[in-house]
Amino acid sequence: MGIDLGTSYSCVAIIEDGVPTVVPNEWGERTHASVVSFMEDGRVLVGNDAKKQIITNPDNTVYSVKRILGRFFFSEEVRKARSVVPYTVVEGPNNSVRIRIRDMLYSPQEVSAIILKEMRQIVENHVGHEVKKAVITVPAFFNDNQRQATKDAGKIAGLEVLRIINEPTAAALTYGFGQGYHQRVALYDLGGGTFDISILDIGDDVFEVVSTAGDTYLGGDDFDDRIMHWLADSFQQQQGVDLRQHKYALQKLKEAAEKAKIGLSEHEVVQIHIPLIHTDESGYSLDFSTTLSRAEFNQMVMDLVQRTFKVCDEALQSARPPLTASDIDQVILVGGPTRLPIIRSSVRHYFQKQPMTDVDPDEVVAMGAAIQGHALLDTQQSTFLLDVTPITLRIGTVGGYTERIIDKNTPIPIDRTRCFTTATDNQEKVKIRVFQGESNKQDDNALLGEFEFSGFRVAPRGEVTIEVTFEIDTDGIVNVSSRDVETGAQASTNINLSAGLSEQDVASAQQRNEEMLVQQR
Amino acid sequence: MSTEDPNVHPTWAAETKQLAKDIETMDYFQVLGVRNDANIGDIKAQYHALQRAYHPDTFFQSPDTSLREAVFRIAKRISEAYVILRDPVRRTKYAKDITGPERQKKLRFTDETEAEVRKEKEQELGKTAQGRQLVAKAMASQKKGDLAGAMRDLKTALLFERDNAGLKVRVAELEAEMKSAKK
Numbered sequence: 001m002g003i004d005l006g007t008s009y010s011c012v013a014i015i016e017d018g019v020p021t022v023v024p025n026e027w028g029e030r031t032h033a034s035v036v037s038f039m040e041d042g043r044v045l046v047g048n049d050a051k052k053q054i055i056t057n058p059d060n061t062v063y064s065v066k067r068i069l070g071r072f073f074f075s076e077e078v079r080k081a082r083s084v085v086p087y088t089v090v091e092g093p094n095n096s097v098r099i100r101i102r103d104m105l106y107s108p109q110e111v112s113a114i115i116l117k118e119m120r121q122i123v124e125n126h127v128g129h130e131v132k133k134a135v136i137t138v139p140a141f142f143n144d145n146q147r148q149a150t151k152d153a154g155k156i157a158g159l160e161v162l163r164i165i166n167e168p169t170a171a172a173l174t175y176g177f178g179q180g181y182h183q184r185v186a187l188y189d190l191g192g193g194t195f196d197i198s199i200l201d202i203g204d205d206v207f208e209v210v211s212t213a214g215d216t217y218l219g220g221d222d223f224d225d226r227i228m229h230w231l232a233d234s235f236q237q238q239q240g241v242d243l244r245q246h247k248y249a250l251q252k253l254k255e256a257a258e259k260a261k262i263g264l265s266e267h268e269v270v271q272i273h274i275p276l277i278h279t280d281e282s283g284y285s286l287d288f289s290t291t292l293s294r295a296e297f298n299q300m301v302m303d304l305v306q307r308t309f310k311v312c313d314e315a316l317q318s319a320r321p322p323l324t325a326s327d328i329d330q331v332i333l334v335g336g337p338t339r340l341p342i343i344r345s346s347v348r349h350y351f352q353k354q355p356m357t358d359v360d361p362d363e364v365v366a367m368g369a370a371i372q373g374h375a376l377l378d379t380q381q382s383t384f385l386l387d388v389t390p391i392t393l394r395i396g397t398v399g400g401y402t403e404r405i406i407d408k409n410t411p412i413p414i415d416r417t418r419c420f421t422t423a424t425d426n427q428e429k430v431k432i433r434v435f436q437g438e439s440n441k442q443d444d445n446a447l448l449g450e451f452e453f454s455g456f457r458v459a460p461r462g463e464v465t466i467e468v469t470f471e472i473d474t475d476g477i478v479n480v481s482s483r484d485v486e487t488g489a490q491a492s493t494n495i496n497l498s499a500g501l502s503e504q505d506v507a508s509a510q511q512r513n514e515e516m517l518v519q520q521r
Numbered sequence: 522m523s524t525e526d527p528n529v530h531p532t533w534a535a536e537t538k539q540l541a542k543d544i545e546t547m548d549y550f551q552v553l554g555v556r557n558d559a560n561i562g563d564i565k566a567q568y569h570a571l572q573r574a575y576h577p578d579t580f581f582q583s584p585d586t587s588l589r590e591a592v593f594r595i596a597k598r599i600s601e602a603y604v605i606l607r608d609p610v611r612r613t614k615y616a617k618d619i620t621g622p623e624r625q626k627k628l629r630f631t632d633e634t635e636a637e638v639r640k641e642k643e644q645e646l647g648k649t650a651q652g653r654q655l656v657a658k659a660m661a662s663q664k665k666g667d668l669a670g671a672m673r674d675l676k677t678a679l680l681f682e683r684d685n686a687g688l689k690v691r692v693a694e695l696e697a698e699m700k701s702a703k704k
Contacts, residue, residue, distance in 0.1 A: 162581070163578075201565075203569050205573070206569045206572060206573065208568075208569065320607055320608055321561070321607075375578065376578055376581045376582070377581075377582065379528050379579075379582070382573070382579070383578075384569075384572050384573055384576045384578065384579075385578065386569075386572055386576075410600070410604055411600040411603060411604065412600065413577065413593060413596055413597045413600060414597050414600045414601055414604075415597050415601075417629075471597070474577055474578065
């Protein structure tokens with residue numbers, strides 16, 4: 001099966017009679033809110049049912065967990081998430097992140113695993129037997145920690161994760177699989193929480209990503225937020241009350257904002273009506289009604305739309321050789337928010353081309369993941385994905401600076417070797433810190449981990465040279481290994497700092513996941 | 522222990538494992554199997570063809586672990602060769618390195634070569650104030666399609682910076698572009 005594990009919605013597909021097909025749940029729903037709600041009695045709700053609990057059970061309902069998946073507790077993104085979400089985010093061991101539900105702590109990987117397990121259940125109900133093998137998609141711009149965390153979430157859900165692939169690349173597979181195209185395509189992927197652009201050269205059965213760029217802080221949720229704040233401002237003007245101070249009212253506004261945004265894809269004007277949004281001091285309950293036009297909305301989000309094209313510029317320029325928008329043969333839209341007329345017209349204007357809308361933008365990624373899974377398991381199938389690493393890999397140097405090891409947009413798999421010499425007599429250990437990012441300064445990059453190499457010969461300084469190999473595999477995951485150049489002996493590698501879970505953590509989480517009671521309607 | 526893969530011809534498997542070892546002594550042109558004067562189109566086509574043969578996904582389920590390892594090593598080196606040979610500046614530098622006395626040491630692009638390239642890339646944009654101005658003007662003309670005008674400015678820039686290797690590369694590239702435009 002192929003699983004699109006989204007920030008706001010997830011979707012699952014399989015290959016049925018040779019055709020990629022989205023599997024609906026028993027109620028016919030084809031996309032499922034990426035929301036998990038923990039009930040008082042120990043039951044767990046997942047998906048669209050859980051989403052309804054955001055308002056009634058806000059403390060124990062987890063949404064947008066993908067935003068904090070694979071992040072350190074001290075990261076900007078986690079700080080941001082903590083200020084908006086009603087559930088409690090706390091610090092776990094090794095600077096990791098945990099979510100507190102009543103007296104229990106869950107890692108973001110565990111919560112994601114609950115969603116993955118639900119996707120698996122949907123498929124198993126449909127086909128009538130156990131299905132364990134899965135390809136899971138991630139935003140192209142995800143760093144190593146986030147990819148590793150996604151893989152761990154799959155393991156916790158009892159899945160055998162065949163491959164982690166990039167969402168836009170998966171969408172390109174759905175578009176080009178078996179079509180024999182020779183084209184250069186751009187995938188404009190605006191999801192709930194992230195934006196990615198990938199440019200691919202499709203040569204029959206080869207899908208070569210020539211460049212990719214993204215913004216992990218930009219998605220449909222930001223469009224909702226704009227409407228939400230606009231609603232809060234209007235209410236404040238009308239009634240003099242700032243609804244942003246009330247968690248419950250804010251969630252209602254957020255829900256209304258998303259509904260209005262979706263409505264504007266079809267209508268010029270939408271009515272917004274929120275009953276009983278606020279109770280004043282005298283106990284009188286207020287409703288809130290207003291209208292929002294497409295033109296007003298477009299103005300609110302214009303800067304967000306413009307930001308996506310800055311990212312597109314970057315992707316075109318960093319291709320080798322550099323490209324311009326007119327070099328693109330076809331533009332494919334991915335992600336629910338690309339249904340917005342403002343996005344469609346802006347994309348058309350930027351690429352001077354009518355974007356493709358044949359495949360449902362909510363389903364195209366899961367279908368591509370299913371195709372890739374099928375190709376991996378069936379030796380008769382041939383699709384060759386040649387992806388790139390989206391972010392430059394760096395190592396820390398003295399004074400808080402970094403040096404580049406593997407540039408962004410380098411095709412994977414790839415490796416690169418670096419030599420280090422001991423700096424003191426009888427030195428026993430060499431420590432290196434590995435980062436991903438585009439800045440020379442350590443602090444501006446994401447820390448992947450600190451590696452410690454030890455077990456080499458006792459010798460005067462400068463005599464021991466160890467060779468460290470940095471490898472990026474076909475999942476886009478970074479592996480580091482080292483050896484003593486002279487003796488060829490493998491040095492032992494310890495990871496001192498990592499956002500990830502240990503094997504033990506994964507195993508115990510797996511146990512807990514199996515025992516969890518997921519409520520069926 | 523790895524077992525033989527029934528889907529793969531034993532001779533091919535043996536050759537592939539040998540190739541994974543031999544690749545250490547091959548230069549990037551040999552890795553990709555292209556001539557030293559291959560154009561970017563040939564390089565890309567050959568990159569695709571080789572990935573069809575050695576893509577790790579094809580051997581994902583192979584019971585032969587040493588074959589899987591061999592294919593992975595080859596695939597990594599193919600990517601590496603492609604990265605260097607598709608970049609005109611790096612390629613020029615590399616071609617010079619592997620025909621020199623230190624060929625064995627320079628088969629893989631090292632950090633030192635990377636640093637030299639970075640310097641050359643800066644040079645490419647001009648080392649002197651006059652040079653930089655002229656290169657910028659040439660790039661603007663080139664973008665507009667005025668190749669002859671661009672060539673004039675680049676050649677003038679070369680008068681200021683006679684030993685600028687990066688600039689020479691730029692001139693050579695422009696000459697190639699003018700040639701193909703004539704066709």
